[in-house]
Amino acid sequence: MDTAPDRSALLGAVLWLVVPVLISLGRIAHLFLLVPLVLVPLVLRMVTPDSRTPLHRIAILGQPFGAVLVALSFVVSPGLVAGVLVLPWLATTVAVALLGFARLLPRGFRPLEELCLNAGLLYIAVGGCWLLISRLGVNPLGFGDAIVFFTAVHFHYAGFVLPVVVGLTGRAIDDDHVRRFYRPIATVVVFGPGLIALGISLSPIVEVASVTVLTLSVMSFALLLILGVVPTRSNRRQQISLIGAAVAVGISMLFALGYGLSQYLGTPIANLSIGRMVQIHGHLNALGFALLGIVGWRLSTPSPRFEDPTPSIPFSSLTSTWRVGEDYVERTGIEADGGSKPVGQVDEFSTYARHDFDTESVHTAVRNFYERTSEYTLSYRTHWHRGFRLGARIAALFTSSFEQLNLPLPRTASKTANSRIIDIDDSVDGRENVRAWVRTDSETGSAVFVAAYSTHEYAGETYMNVSLPLPGSNLSGILRIDSLDSAEHEGAIRLTSKRRTPGGHSGLYLVTPFVPIRLPMHEEFRVWSASDTPGTTGAMATSETTLIAQHEMWLFGRQFLTIDYAITPTASPKTRAAEPELD
Incomplete structure (x- = not known):
């Protein structure tokens, strides 16, 4: 034919x-x-x-x-x-x-x-x-x-x-x-x-x-x-x-x-x-x-300069019914039996090492957090940017119901989240060495984020492969990790879904039963030692806080969300009371 x-x-x-x-x-x-x-x-x-x-x-x-x-x-x-x-x-x-x-x-x-x-x-x-x-x-x-x-x-x-x-x-x-x-x-x-x-x-x-x-x-x-x-x-x-x-x-x-x-x-x-x-x-x-x-x-037909990268991306097969929730792993029976129990998003941060990214140059506190995530408490506050606040309030009607992507409303005080890391059955997920990071609101116990973490390698790069179950689908973030070039934040890292080249894997995808859809969105995380804490997040930090992180998201090139984090070892005293209101 x-x-x-x-x-x-x-x-x-x-x-x-x-x-x-x-x-x-x-x-x-x-x-x-x-x-x-x-x-x-x-x-x-x-x-x-x-x-x-x-x-x-x-x-x-x-x-x-x-x-x-x-x-x-x-x-x-x-x-x-x-x-x-x-x-x-x-x-x-x-x-x-x-x-x-x-x-x-x-x-x-x-x-x-x-x-x-x-x-x-x-x-x-x-x-x-x-x-x-x-x-x-x-x-x-x-x-x-x-x-x-x-x-x-x-x-x-x-x-x-x-x-x-x-x-x-x-x-x-x-x-x-x-x-x-x-x-x-x-x-x-x-x-x-x-x-x-x-x-x-x-x-x-x-x-x-x-x-x-x-x-x-x-x-x-x-x-x-x-x-x-x-x-x-x-x-x-x-x-x-x-x-x-x-x-x-x-x-x-x-x-x-x-x-x-x-x-x-x-x-x-x-x-x-x-x-x-x-x-x-x-x-x-x-x-x-x-x-x-x-x-x-x-x-003489020219070939595509960049092949479609999605067939080579190992997407998670996890989905949910209407509700995801804090008990998603237990309720769906996807927890792995036996074996060693993971405590971090990745067993060894050196997994992400490549010729242009020396993981040993990353601050020890940053590496420890990714290797022992469940041992930390996250204080966070959200800032919905102008033009998206009404949409955030409408979205919250759904996200609070199925307890996923359950972010605070605009002008809400900062919150604290507890963490659990749970080993996931790879045969159910479809990826390798999968673990779930379940973040719950410390006051209500409801789920804020439920995400399954894995890694995969493509063209000499190891990507962080994150999947958030959604009703009948999942939201997958394929993130590239680099050193953060900043004189202010020594040993800091940047995780981004933005592709450096059209043929790379980085991106945000809505994975449906029919086809993965690349979304017109991208996100970026920056993580650095608390000793370099900027004034915008310092109000949530205590003397025991070890890391500061910032998560930014864009839609069609316009920034719509910023989340500031203060990350503290769980064994440390409670973080200070949250600020009452945000601008």
């Missing part, structure tokens, strides 16, 4: 050439059919070469039948019959979009070129919906027949083909200077088609602005392709195809800008009527950019 898309594209090309003889078609409809008949199977072969999953099979097998029926739908007038003929193509585009989701969810928004490819796979389903609406003869929001059909064309070309070509181009860019120009272009290409459609529906200003920005970005992409990418390719036929694609789209965008300017000035430029502009723009985009661009990259 791996060669089926190429065979389908070849047969589709033959059909596309003869279909005007068999069916009376308008020029735009004929150009549109190039996508389902020829370009989609070529893209499926390049972007999703693995045909073993059900989604791949549905997309690959459904494409030729759906494409032929789309062509037949143009034989009849818009209505119920034409709409029914389009349904198999809509199902195919939905399967392609689900492939895009399956690629997007574990990867997240990085690397950017893969996000472009995923966006293209997602947008085509929108095009399939608009094509169904067009062939049914429905005019939503008062749009005319032409606008509805052009919207379907827009999402098949600007929504599907353009991001795919830009994404494949990004795979071929190794030069950092070229990538610096590529990033803003690719970002516009990902979001531009959707913004244009939104502008058409809601706001002419948004439409004009989106069209202008996308047009300039595509023209910039044409230059980048010719000057920054083509010279690096060794395949002569590919070079010719990509140059042709770049020249075609550059000229096409010039015509689009000229027409837009003539509309703005109210004066025709070069006799650019809407009919003439659509024909020139359409032919250059379809036969020039789309066909040459897709065929050009099919001649």
Whole structure:
């Protein structure tokens, strides 16, 4: 089946050439059919070469039948019959979009070129919906027949083909200077088609602005392709195809800008009527950019710069019912039988040693805490940042109920948590050397955090692998540990979920029964000796406090939570009374 898309594209090309003889078609409809008949199977072969999953099979097998029926739908007038003929193509585009989701969810928004490819796979389903609406003869929001059909064309070309070509181009860019120009272009290409459609529906200003920005970005992409990418390719036929694609789209965008300017000035430029502009723009985009661009990259398809790392991450299989709670381990029967009982998050901190991280340079108090976690009491206070406090109050309604991630509300006094470390049956969890760290509120006894800790190695790095059971899923944090480069905190460490490279394992994932979802969040812990205590956490510390830690979290790049910790050996006297209120 791996060669089926190429065979389908070849047969589709033959059909596309003869279909005007068999069916009376308008020029735009004929150009549109190039996508389902020829370009989609070529893209499926390049972007999703693995045909073993059900989604791949549905997309690959459904494409030729759906494409032929789309062509037949143009034989009849818009209505119920034409709409029914389009349904198999809509199902195919939905399967392609689900492939895009399956690629997007574990990867997240990085690397950017893969996000472009995923966006293209997602947008085509929108095009399939608009094509169904067009062939049914429905005019939503008062749009005319032409606008509805052009919207379907827009999402098949600007929504599907353009991001795919830009994404494949990004795979071929190794030069950092070229990538610096590529990033803003690719970002516009990902979001531009959707913004244009939104502008058409809601706001002419948004439409004009989106069209202008996308047009300039595509023209910039044409230059980048010719000057920054083509010279690096060794395949002569590919070079010719990509140059042709770049020249075609550059000229096409010039015509689009000229027409837009003539509309703005109210004066025709070069006799650019809407009919003439659509024909020139359409032919250059379809036969020039789309066909040459897709065929050009099919001649020698660049491999992803970074493979999806999630298949190699050993995620925990632990989940919960509605309630997690302090007795989660005992209630679910996952405690290991016999053997030595762990007392820390890791048996030996030296497990995390690597060529650029000397664990012996870490402060002794820090290492002791990770090796003997259950022997410490944690005093902590939370600060929910502006804009997230209402969300924190709403979330607390649920977290307090299932006793997990059960953090204090905004403006709540600092609290104290007790710790237990419990050995977990590795065969149940699915990872190695697993232990649960259960933190409970010292006043109420309710669980604050219930997390299962393990480690795993990948590409010469040992990661801290933390899993928090949730109803039907778990939240997994894959953390990289480094020395904290700070003159103020000698021997301190930093744990972060932020990836240094797109191919690394670090990240926060919602692990579902179907697919791990990389969340648009990251967290960072900093841990240092109490002798370097800053004023922000000093109020919770006593003379017996040995460590200070700070936990920060970001959502879409915006910080929403800071937790300050004062960590004291359990045998020490109680920590001082908590401060009454926080700002």
